[in-house]
Each structure stands twice: as C-alpha cells, then as structure tokens.
Amino acid sequence: MSSNKDSARFLAMTLCLLAFLLTACDLQNPFQPVQQVKAPKEKQVYTIPETSVTDFETLDPALARDTPSMNAIQMIFTGLVQYNNKLEIAPQLAQSWHQEADGVTWTFHLKPNLTFNDGSPLTSSDIAYSIDRALQPTTQSTTAPLYLSLIKDADQLLAGRIPTLLGRSLQTPDPTTLVIVTKKNAAYFLAMLTSPCSYVVEKSLISKYGAKFTDHLTEGGGAGPFKVAQYVHGQVIRFVPNTHYYNKQPQLQNVKMVFFHSPDEAYNAYLSHQVDMTEVPLSTLANARQGQDFHQVPQLWINYYSMNYLVKPFDNVKIRQAFALAINKTDIAKNVWQDTVIPTNHIVPQGMPGYNANLKGPDGTTNLTGNVQRAQELLQQGMREEGWNSTTQMPKITLTYAKGLSSFDQEVQSLIQTWHKVLNVAIVSNPVDYNTLLDKVTGATLNTQGLQFWGLSWVGEYPDPQDWLSLQFARGVPNNNMNYGQNTSTTLAQQQAVQQALVSADANPDAAARLKSYQQAEQQLVNDVAWLPMEQVTATFLRTPSIVGIVDNGQGIIPPDDWANIYRVQ
Template identity: 30%
Template structure:
C-alpha cells in the first residue's frame, strides 16, 4: 500500500502521543500524519474521540457471550476507497484484499499462489501467460465469474476515465496497456479471452516480477453489472469474489461477513467489525474490542512485562520504508553534497529509539530486512556531524543556502514528532533553518504527483516481496511514483537490465548495485522501517500479521 502502495500503503503502527500515523500503500505509501492532538490517525468524516485513562485491570480473556465468530477490532486507519482499481494506500488495501480476488495472490508464507486462476502456463519466451480459472467460482451474489470479467476488469483499470493512479505502474507491461491508458485504443490488445474459463495475457518483454504485480488490487476482478448499476458510488456496495463481503460501511464502522460460497478455504469468522472512531485502549481493556492497534501513547505500558497487557502484545516487522525525499532539480537539492550532508546530519538511531519510542528500526538502505535482495553490507551515509559540515562546505551552496521548506502530511498549529526532530538535528549540526509545511491529507497526494514539494517526508510499504517494487517503482526516471524527479541514466540502465534478467542471482546483483547508487547519491534519505504493534485477546486464534497487505483475516478464529 502511494503503494502508492499505495498501497502502501499496510498499516504502520508507529505513533507518538503527539504523532498521528496513517498508512497509505500500494503495495503502497506509508505516511506519518502529524498533529498536536495526539489521536490515532483516522481519515473519516467523524473525528476520533480522545482516549481516556485506562482502567487498572484487563477484562477476562474469554469471548463475550453471544458473540460467536464475530471479531471486533480497532485499526489506526480507515479506507479512502473500496474501488480496487483506485487503491493507493494500505488502509484501503486491507479491506479490498478481503472483498475482491485476482488471478493470483500472496499467501501467509509470502509465496505466490493461485487465486481465481487455478493454474497458468508461461510461453518459452516468457511473454505470454495463459490462465485457467477455477470451476464454479462466483461473485458474492452467486453470479458466475468468467474470463470475460477478467478482461473487463483489466480494461476498466486501464480506462483513462477510471483515473487509476496506479494502473500504469502495475499493468503497464501488458501489450496495449498504454494505448488504452492514453485513449488510443478501446481495448487492451494483450488481454484475450480464449473461452469462458481461459484468459491469455501478453507482456512486452519477459519480466520475472509480472505475476507478483497481478497480486496488487488494481488487477482485482470486478463485476461490470455492479459498476454500471451503482454508478459513481458502486464501491459502497461492491460485489466481489473474495473471502469476505461488505455488509455495511459508515464513518464510524465497517462490517464484513464471511462469503459462504468462497472458492478457497472458507474463513472461520462469521463477521468482522472494524471500529473506526471512539476510544481504543479503554474499550480493549473492558473487553469491548478483541484486537487494537497500539500507538505511541500506550507503547510504554504494553511493552512493560509487568503490565497485564503485555501478555496480549503481538509485534511484527513490516516491509516498509519511511524516507526524506528531495526534488533533485531544485536548489539546493540539485547538489549531491548538500543531500549527503543532510543525511550525515540526521541521527536515525535516535529517531527510531527516542522519537518513535522503539516502534521502528533505523533504515540504512531502501530495501527492508527480509525482502529478497536486501543487502546488509551497503556503504551507507552514517551519522557524522563533522563530515556533514565538511560536505556542506564543499557544496556550491556553502556561501548562500536557499530557503528550505519540508512538506509533510498533517495538521495542527505546530510540527511535532519526526519532522520536528529532523528539523532540529539539521539546525544543530549544520546551522540550517528549515520551515515545516503541514499539508492536509486531501491535497498532499496531489502535491506529490505534481512535484510541488522540494523536500518531503513520505513512505512506502511493499505490494509484493520483490526489490522491483521499491527500487524501480520509486526511482526509475520514468516512474510516476518518482516524486523527487531523480534521473540517472546509469540507474535506469541497471533497473532496465534487472527487469528482463531471468537468472535470479544476476537479477538481485543488479538491484544491489542500483540500491548502492541510490544510497550514495542520496536522492532520498532512508529513515526508518516500521513495526506492527497489536493487542490481541487470548481467545482470538490464528492472528499472523504479515509484513505486507494480504487477506490475513481468513485464518483467524474465536475460541468458544
């Protein structure tokens, strides 16, 4: 879950008492939303209520009478959309992956597995994929799902009238995709229906990551009749094919129910209630909520082994990155030495351990630990104030530094948390004064795409476990998600070679070279990678929070 990934953008539970977190994915953006209110970051029409002091005891570890297989949970964020072809944040993706299905999916072991397609064949040249759909698969209303629905879904995602912010990023390798996006063609030439249960997709070159891209929500299969009948608000009543169906949606609560005709392993939960507003920890401690995402306001007590809440704590690392980005065409960030000086002036250990209260880990590179291609031997720009001063003195802006504005998504009278800490570190170590601009969430995305911000804080959470999803998607000179406009012919050469390299060892070696170049040139400064903190009642079984967005609720149950 922009995972843009968008998704970006899966839920990153890193918050301070004065720091809001909204995880926006694709595959994902991860965004910190800053405010002076101290509340969990929620994008709803109803403001979240301020938490009250928690009671001293925790409710008995047993399900509430009469609740059966109903799970009640309180995430930090709410979805911006339930239209899978428009999703670019992790909060939306969390819901969409449970409501819709695609040809392929990612399982809890982060393996690529069949979903709507029971099998596929790849041509010897690696360009043609022939998918055979499962027999008897249906939408939630019982209507058969066929190859014609698959073709319609790809063509709708790539229709310029859909205005998908991510279709080109994830589906652009399909032959004819860009002609459809630009309005030059009425259909996608590379998607063909062979019969009701067989669809063939042809891409422009052999690319080992292509099947992974089809796990993103923009490749989800939608019901044409549902969209045409529902009009602009069709996604408020989606007719998907995933393990859960939408029962109701409001600014305060979203309810999902099990899809009784699901083609895969049927979920054990009958219903899931997502509470989007109101007090959190108090309701967990009184037994009204089964799962709650932890913010920085409560991290000290839930990590204290002497506190009863600690027994319910589950922590999982994420494939996510929060970074400081620069528009490298704008002074002073067009000078590599200025960017390197800023990197050397920021103490990332303090950001992770003090500012973020240990709810994140220092990031040395672009790829998070555990992701294929991760390199623990990167030559990094470590914290070194003396060297930072030297680099700044060697830059072309040593005598006259232009004014610098740092843009972050948030609200409030004064900046706090991560941006305020970075502002102060740069002032102390380099003598540079930075102004912080807080931008409302409804305009921040547009500003990123329009390259309005010379300096900004944003983030990314993996859509799928492949280095392409970080290095190429975020930094190729022609990528729509390269928000700093960084352009390097050498980097493009490495990334383009990795796209078509079919030997995995050589492919990962190319990505390691690309990552080293990015870390050295510093078009962005990696700051932290995220961790997921949840409190889970002991009677809730099967919770395995993944490092990226997948339909994890399918394996959860309530112990009666």
C-alpha cells in the same frame, strides 16, 4: 533429610513455577503444557475497529485507493494472484502461469470449477471483463492507470481512442485460460496484478445495479474467502464465510469491522472487550509494550530526505555523504519517535522480498549512530572540490518538509542542530503544507532552480523492489525529482550505470538474480545518497491473544488463504 519422593515433587513444582509465564503446568505431568482450546463455532467472531474514516470510501475494487476500503475489499474479492503472508506472489484464481519467450505475453490457467460467492460460474471472460472495466474511462479509476498501465494499449483505452481491450491485449481462448499482453517485458507485472483494481467482479450484479452494486453485496459480487452478510453505512460491516470459496474455508464464522469516532473510543472498547484489536495511545505505549497482546510490525514505509543533484552544494557526492554520516539515527528514533520507528540506512525496507540485511551506509558500515569523523573529512574534501575554504562560502541551505506533525518538526530541528554542531553548517527549516510540498518536489525535476533539500515518506504501493528502486531513481520516471542520473556531477556515469542495471533487473525473469541485481543497485544508491533514509515506520497495536493464527506483515494484509488458519480460542 527429605526423601527422594519429596525431592522429585519439589523439583516438579519448581519447574512448573519457572514455566508459569509461558504456559500452564500440569502437576501430574509438569513437562506437558495445557493446549489452547478452540472456541465453539458460534463464538468464532473477530471484531476489528475502523477509526480513520466514518465509512468506507468504496467497496468497488476498481475504485479503492484507501487502506480501510481495501481491507474490506480483500475479504470479498480476489484476483489472479495475490501476496502470501511473506509478501511473495501466490496463486489465487490462477492455478499457474507462464511468460512467453517474447517477454510480453502472459498466459494464466485458472483453477477448475471456479464460482462467485453466489454459486455462479466464474470464467476467464469474467476476469478479462473486470480488468477492462477498471480501465474504462467511464469507471474513473485512479488506481487502474497505475497498476494496469503495463497492459498493452491500456493508455489508448483510458484516453478513449479504442473501445475495449477485450480480444486485443486481454484474450480468452477458453473458459479457463486468460492471456494478457503487456507493452514491455516487465518481471514485476505479477506484482502489479495483486492490486484490487484487477480483482474479478460479477458482471450480472453490475448490470443489475450499476455503480450501486456495492450496496447489494449480500447477493454476490466477489470470489474471496468471505461474503457480506450485513452492511450499515458508517456503523458496521459483517462478513461470513463464502461457502463457494475455491480454497480451504475460513474458520471464523463472523468478522466485523465496526466504525468508531476516534482512536480513544476504540481503545476503550478494546479494554472492555468489545473489539479484538486497537491502536496504542502514545501515553500508554511504555506500559503496553509489557503485555502479551502488544505487537510492533515494521511497515513498508520509509521516511527519508532528498537532495537535488542539480542544486549546490548537493551536486557533490562527498557533501551529500557528509550530511548522511553526521546523523545519529538511533538517537532520533528513540528520543523523537519514542521507538515507534526503526532507524535505517535502507531504501528497500525490512519485510520486503529482496531486503538486504547486509547493506552498508555510505561509510561502508552498518552503523546507525553516525560517523562524525568521516562526515567532517568528507565535507572538507567536498568543499575543496568546490573551491570553498569554509562553510560560510556554501550556498544558503533550506530544508523543506510538510508541517502538521510534531514528530517531524522535532526531527527536523534535531537534524539542523546536528548538522550545525558536526559540520558547522547553518540550515533554515521551511515547513509547508503537504500539497505545496508535493508541487515543489515535482517542480524540482530537471530544474537547477528547483527545491534544494526536502523530507518525504514513501509507502510501498506493492512489495516488489521495483517499486522502491526503479520507480524512484530510473531515468525519466516521475519520482526521480532529485535528478539522479540526470545531472552534470562528476559521478554521472556511475549513476547512469545504476539506472541501466535497474532496467535490466526489471525485465529479468530469474527471481533470485533479479533480487540480487536490485540489492547491488540499492547499495550504490545508498552510497550516492540518492535518498537519505531515516527510519522505517512500524504499526504498533494491541490484539487479543484469543485470536490466533494471524501472521503479521509489512503491508498489514491478511492473505485470502490465511483465514483458514485463524480462529478464536477460549
């Protein structure tokens, strides 16, 4: 018989063995995990591969429109407000703000003693100058006309009818106060101001170097958490902490973005510990999922299909619902996309403020595998309303989508087979190049002879429900190509009520009530099959466990203040 002492030692070692996969075990104290040790300052380096481009398109915040450029710009520059890692509006240069009773006047109070990263003072005049510069016709920004369009007379400046917004809708009553006047009451205005085109840039550097100022960012230029230490075009850009940053300093002492010719080259560099993260080749995805360095993060990106409400048979809500409910989205996500996407009924994606976890599909359930019986019932009801006795009497249906990606080809073929099997409806696929598809989609607006049925994706421009709902389905907006609320169907009045609810939500200053209104509108849009959402795309990547403190989010951004919590361990 073993002694009590032996039993205690055996129990301690057993507990250590059970805990081994999660943490190291100290035999002297089996319940105390060994703490991760922070690497010394000289090893606080984070290396990120860039594989989708050969160089940054620009480092000018007013001009940036591609993800790699904006990721670099986020390191150097900042604005009045930005998103935190929960994608909520957070103060940056602005310490506080308020919307006046008129709904169009916004007053921002800046943090005290702000400076650029070269130590020069930063005042409200610098922010006003930067916003005005982005909207100047000579700047030729493609993003400012979108994100800064709410500012009063922005359209007049862009058209060259007035010389400036300074002293007009951009006012600087004192060095720490900026007043912005908008053209309408828009509660989502702060979301628009998170765009890089509103970030502050140092006028003295632009005066000295003009459009080439981005080649001299080692001298200054921004007010973000980092400063450029080295930039070799097409090879590497290296950032070091901005010692003049207005909030807590970054812990990483060097952040490098290194350009690679291909994702495979970057993947091999990751395996040899030359970089700290990498995309996952599809051929290795199954094995990669088992590692502690694997990450899969839902992105603000929805793949969906649209049906033209002005073209038969999709002017009938029951027929649209039948098409939606015939699909097994879970099966397509698994067998076509190999689980790199999340099947969904949602328009507003997971990870967004206002995401409705309780949203139901058109059959009133959260089911993602289809509802064959209900789909068949709805199709029969819809055909009776149209006076058709069989599906052979339905107009020819053509599904148009962008060619070039095998997964979309497979998805469309799977959908066509499903609709034929479940609904006995024949559909013809029409793959076209992407630009042709966009032209045809635009041409469907208010067009009874326009495109009938198409597939597209929407990648969020800013994480506010307005971007996903009002911008897509409100009356007269450019993206309302399916003609929601602008048709002659029997549910038109209901659709227009949803549009009015969106207008009200857009202007509602009560954040909680605003999100609730958007959720109610989204549910009715899903019931109406304004979109037929299919899947939410995810980012799948490997990142070394040696880098800790990163909070992943749907925009793939690291907010400025988060860098204070990110560091390397040994």
